[in-house]
Amino acid sequence: xxxxxxxxxxxxxxxxxxxxxxxxxxxxxxxxxxxxxxxxxxxxxxxxxxxxxxxxxxxxxxxxxxxxxxxxxxxxxxxxxxxxxxxxxxxxxxxxxxxxxxxxxxxxxxxxxxxxxxxxxxxxxxxxxxxxxxxxxxxxxxxxxxxxxxxxxxxxxxxxxxxxxxxxxxxxxxxxxxxxxxxxxxxxxxxxxxxxxxxxxxxxxxxxxxxxxxxxxxxxxxxxxxxxxxxxxxxxxxxxxxxxxxxxxxxxxxxxxxxxxxxxxxxxxxxxxxxxxxxxxxxxxxxxxxxxxxxxxxxxxxxxxxxxxxxxxxxxxxxxxxxxxxxxxxxxxxxxxxxxxxxxxxxxxxxxxxxxxxxxxxxxxxxxxxxxxxxxxxxxxxxxxxxxxxxxxxxxxxxxxxxxxxxxxxxxxxxxxxxxx
RNA sequence: GGUUGGGUUGUAGAGUGGUCAAAUACAUCAGACUGUAAAUCUGACGCCUCCGGCUUCGAUGGUUCGAAUCCAUCCCCAACCA
Numbered sequence: 001x002x003x004x005x006x007x008x009x010x011x012x013x014x015x016x017x018x019x020x021x022x023x024x025x026x027x028x029x030x031x032x033x034x035x036x037x038x039x040x041x042x043x044x045x046x047x048x049x050x051x052x053x054x055x056x057x058x059x060x061x062x063x064x065x066x067x068x069x070x071x072x073x074x075x076x077x078x079x080x081x082x083x084x085x086x087x088x089x090x091x092x093x094x095x096x097x098x099x100x101x102x103x104x105x106x107x108x109x110x111x112x113x114x115x116x117x118x119x120x121x122x123x124x125x126x127x128x129x130x131x132x133x134x135x136x137x138x139x140x141x142x143x144x145x146x147x148x149x150x151x152x153x154x155x156x157x158x159x160x161x162x163x164x165x166x167x168x169x170x171x172x173x174x175x176x177x178x179x180x181x182x183x184x185x186x187x188x189x190x191x192x193x194x195x196x197x198x199x200x201x202x203x204x205x206x207x208x209x210x211x212x213x214x215x216x217x218x219x220x221x222x223x224x225x226x227x228x229x230x231x232x233x234x235x236x237x238x239x240x241x242x243x244x245x246x247x248x249x250x251x252x253x254x255x256x257x258x259x260x261x262x263x264x265x266x267x268x269x270x271x272x273x274x275x276x277x278x279x280x281x282x283x284x285x286x287x288x289x290x291x292x293x294x295x296x297x298x299x300x301x302x303x304x305x306x307x308x309x310x311x312x313x314x315x316x317x318x319x320x321x322x323x324x325x326x327x328x329x330x331x332x333x334x335x336x337x338x339x340x341x342x343x344x345x346x347x348x349x350x351x352x353x354x355x356x357x358x359x360x361x362x363x364x365x366x367x368x369x370x371x372x373x374x375x376x377x378x379x380x381x382x383x384x385x386x387x388x389x390x391x392x393x394x395x396x397x398x399x400x401x402x403x404x405x406x407x408x409x410x411x412x413x414x415x416x417x418x419x420x421x
Numbered sequence: 422g423g424u425u426g427g428g429u430u431g432u433a434g435a436g437u438g439g440u441c442a443a444a445u446a447c448a449u450c451a452g453a454c455u456g457u458a459a460a461u462c463u464g465a466c467g468c469c470u471c472c473g474g475c476u477u478c479g480a481u482g483g484u485u486c487g488a489a490u491c492c493a494u495c496c497c498c499a500a501c502c503a
Contacts (some may be wrong), residue, residue: 268495273459369469369470369471378451380450380452
């Protein structure tokens, strides 16, 4: 299939027709910025966890398109904002996290940014940390310079505060978050000539706050108030209008340790048919007409391509191919199961007499013995294509062919039990 | 600080002395049908040495043969008033 080239002449149209554009401050102005001479664009992420998830990646992908079109991009990692906690969309206050934790996360996220945007080459992305300019900004000065431009009534009415306000107990700490993020935009404008901030739609309130602050300050300083523009991408939702990227184990993480490429691939191969075209438009650059044609002709083939391409984008070609191979080995015909999720056992374990369910529990297939027992009763635990009927069944040497046994929960959850000497 | 109403098993939300491991819905998991999709139907959904037992209803202590339910103290939340 043919891929579309991203160029600066049609960047805005490209983003729009692929479904990246949700809200913006001034459409005409943003079109000019996108399709005109190189500008500086930024998007921010708080290091509150040790990995980015698919939602973050989605907005980074938008940033990448700006970069590919020749614009300068800045990725802000919020070392300061992470210490405060963004109230947007939350109905409880974020747990306070300590500085060490933020520092560790910062390093990990920094490594992950490179999966989305280019950090080398002739137009590398810049990574900045807002702790650099927030820490050390005198409180009184900050309140006088920045705080005076914020109307609390507006803030309370904003989407960012609304769920927290409804749930009650909105703290001053959380309200301060918006001021900091708003100031970040101004800072980046002054130091990097950044004119556009992008992000997920949940960030709209904070982003616009930054744009408004910038306008006010520019107005006071007799500069162009149009220098601050905001653009957000829609929330990734599925056909049932539910947030995408949520798995039984939590978010769909970018980090291999948290979500294996296989799990990642499986997530996308299991999405609703109706979401396939949307995801292909967002995560690949294939011609839209070809995407639609393929989906009409063979939805399952299109879904496979989608799952593969997204996995490749995040984990690289090798891991994506492995994930696909494992998947096909289990669910299709052919292929091998070399790289399936595995669990190691020793011969001593077998001699001691281990229950099948014990291994299922240790390998994470089931949550408890009670859980396993239920599954057995309902015919949901299968070993080497044989239904396990006795919850106390012991693993035997004969269960291992070629040194491994295959343990399944239902048809989608599989662990390869490897027998070591 | 005061008054009132609250804190229940993933979420929402019943239960206000024994019949409560705790209604119901959603989410989740398994089975059937399929295409590893959707829709539908069935079952499960605290833990264990599972026809039995054990630990849960903000925390601690108490009343009682018996408490998620009553009392006391404490912690947290909301609304209103200061």
